[in-house]
Amino acid sequence: MQVKIRRIFSKLNNHYGLQKWWPARSSFEVMVGAILTQNTAWTNVEKAIQALRKHSVLSPYKICLLPHNDLAALVRPSGYFNQKAKRLKILSDWFISRGGLRGLKKIETLQLRSELLLLHGIGPETADDMLLYALERPVFVIDAYTRRLFSRCGLIVGDEGYDFLRLSVEQSLKSNIHDMKEFHALIVTHAKEHCQKKPVCKACALIGVCNFYKQKKKEAQIEF
DNA sequence: ACCCAGGGTCATA
């Protein structure tokens, strides 16, 4: 398991190269993006971020002060705009109450993670996005792509818990923050470019990562 | 016209 995970990381890394995630201008923007991208295409998130920037409200203080309807209108392109407007306000309120970025840096990783998970609208993946990419903590992000890839590679059955997968990757990469940032980014890049809506994933075969193929909407798995 | 996207919450059984 550990060896296979490292092998997948290595192959993706050799093929796609450095990813340099997360695309954002500040830690707070990473957190905003993490909420906005929930079950949403990143291209839509970019439009929402641009709108927030254009109106100069991409800060926790501005978001707290902005009326709900105005905020919802700005994040409209990212979908679920009513939910996400509320979640952004909850995040901003917490961000300020914990002393901003300076305050957050003083908090232990596990404490930070449990606090994030208590916020309404922030689940495991969103919290871990924030911890890894905004707060530089050694926490890996498990998303639907990771599960799918690992499943196709025969590493997992599919019903493993979130934390089991997260800890498995964290151990495999020896809690190296840079590698964890890259690995998650590589998995997303790979999935977006080659594993969607194609009968045969040429990249998987080329890279030798998962060699999956589809048959009439049903996936078939080949041994890794 | 349908399917999916870098999830999470809530109600029900």
Place this chain on the structure above:
DNA sequence: TATGACCATGGG
């Protein structure tokens, strides 16, 4: 605990 409904826009 395990499914299903719901949230909503934009691109393929």
